Amino acid sequence: DTEVTQTPKHLVMGMTNKKSLKCEQHMGHRAMYWYKQKAKKPPELMFVYSYEKLSINESVPSRFSPECPNSSLLNLHLHALQPEDSALYLCASSQVGTGEDDTEAFFGQGTRLTVV
Amino acid sequence: AQSVTQPDIHITVSEGASLELRCNYSYGATPYLFWYVQSPGQGLQLLLKYFSGDTLVQGIKGFEAEFKRSQSSFNLRKPSVHWSDAAEYFCAVGEVDSNYQLIWGAGTKLIIKP
Numbered sequence: 612d613t614e615v616t617q618t619p620k621h622l623v624m625g626m627t628n629k630k631s632l633k634c635e636q637h638m639g640h641r642a643m644y645w646y647k648q649k650a651k652k653p654p655e656l657m658f659v660y661s662y663e664k665l666s667i668n669e670s671v672p673s674r675f676s677p678e679c680p681n682s683s684l685l686n687l688h689l690h691a692l693q694p695e696d697s698a699l700y701l702c703a704s705s706q707v708g709t710g711e712d713d714t715e716a717f718f719g720q721g722t723r724l725t726v727v
Numbered sequence: 728a729q730s731v732t733q734p735d736i737h738i739t740v741s742e743g744a745s746l747e748l749r750c751n752y753s754y755g756a757t758p759y760l761f762w763y764v765q766s767p768g769q770g771l772q773l774l775l776k777y778f779s780g781d782t783l784v785q786g787i788k789g790f791e792a793e794f795k796r797s798q799s800s801f802n803l804r805k806p807s808v809h810w811s812d813a814a815e816y817f818c819a820v821g822e823v824d825s826n827y828q829l830i831w832g833a834g835t836k837l838i839i840k841p
Contacts (some may be wrong), residue, residue, distance in 0.1 A: 615770075653817055653831035654771070667828070696735040701770055716829065718763075 617702050617719035625727055626692060632722045634685040634702030643685040644716065645677060646701040654701055658686060662673055692726045699723055730752050731820050733832035740808050741840045748803040748835050750818030759821040760801040761829065762792055766814045774816075777801060788812070815840045 615636045625631050626714050634643065646654035659667035665687040668677075674696075676688040683703055702719040732751045740746050752758055759778050763771040775786025782794040793804045801818060818832040 617770075650835075651815075651834070653819075653834055656828060659828070699768075703771075714759075715773055715776060718772070720770040721768075723768065 615702055615704055615717050615719035617700075617722050619722060620720065621723045621725075623725045623727060624692065625690065626694070628692075629688070629690045631689065632687040632700055632702075632724075633665045634687075634704075634719055635683055636704040636717070637683055638704060638717065639682075640704035640706055640717070641682060642705045643679060644703040644705075645675075645685070645687050646703065648699040648701055648721070650698075658687075689724075692724075696725050697725045729790065729820060729830050731818055731830050731832040733816075733818055733835045735835045736833070737836040737838060739838040739840055742810055743807050746803075746805045746808045746812070746837070748816050748818075748837070750801045750832055751799050752801065752818075753799065754818050754820055758795060760792075761819040761821060762786065762790070762801075762803050763817045763819060764788075764814050765817065765834075768788070771817065774803070808837075808839055810839045810841065813837055 618633045622630060643660050645657040648654045649655055656669050657671045658677045663679045663682055674691050678686040678688060699721040701721045703716040705716045730753045734749050747753045753792040761776045762774040764774050774790045775784045775792055777784045777794045784792050790803055790805050792801055794801050815834045815836050817834045821829045
């Protein structure tokens with residue numbers, strides 16, 4: 612199984628709503644990532660979890676709150692978002708730098724988020 | 728500073744023609760190099776990667792890339808493109824440590840003419 616599964620595929624939310632994005636992988640990867648991608652742009656790294664601990668936060672606003680409840684799951688909690696937060700949110704996973712053959716990030720299909 | 732440059736925002740190629748997408752990088756050490764493909768509204772799929780060894784790397788879907796240290800390049804090639812190859816292609820540089828991060832190029836959109 613080399614899949615990273617993200618739910619939901621599409622999400623429309625108001626600026627006062629609270630919602631969560633979910634990501635799951637069963638490849639035994641111990642690094643998991645959230646990326647944000649705007650149209651016609653490369654992905655921008657938001658957060659990195661390594662061994663279920665937050666290791667990188669790329670100065671992301673607090674209205675985005677990540678959570679890694681276990682080694683297979685990664686959540687992104689959303690609250691009081693702005694319209695400019697509308698984007699494709701991608702989850703990825705990888706091994707944690709254990710060797711060349713393991714160093715590959717597997718991406719989910721993304722959640723298309725629209726904030727209205 | 729580390730950076731990745733994809734000089735072509737978009738490229739149009741006729742179906743059946745050959746393809747070369749350019750990627751140049753600026754990196755202090757030996758880079759780990761990747762090419763990813765993204766179809767519209769989809770996630771990213773790894774086409775191929777270079778870590779060390781043979782500088783000509785074979786990937787999936789008939790793609791290959793050549794690492795040229797002297798030119799700081801990692802260009803992607805395919806001898807004959809298919810309509811299904813129309814997508815956005817991203818080159819990325821990585822550093823393997825305890826936190827695996829990628830530096831991304833801006834992407835090249837491949838358009839296939841029938």
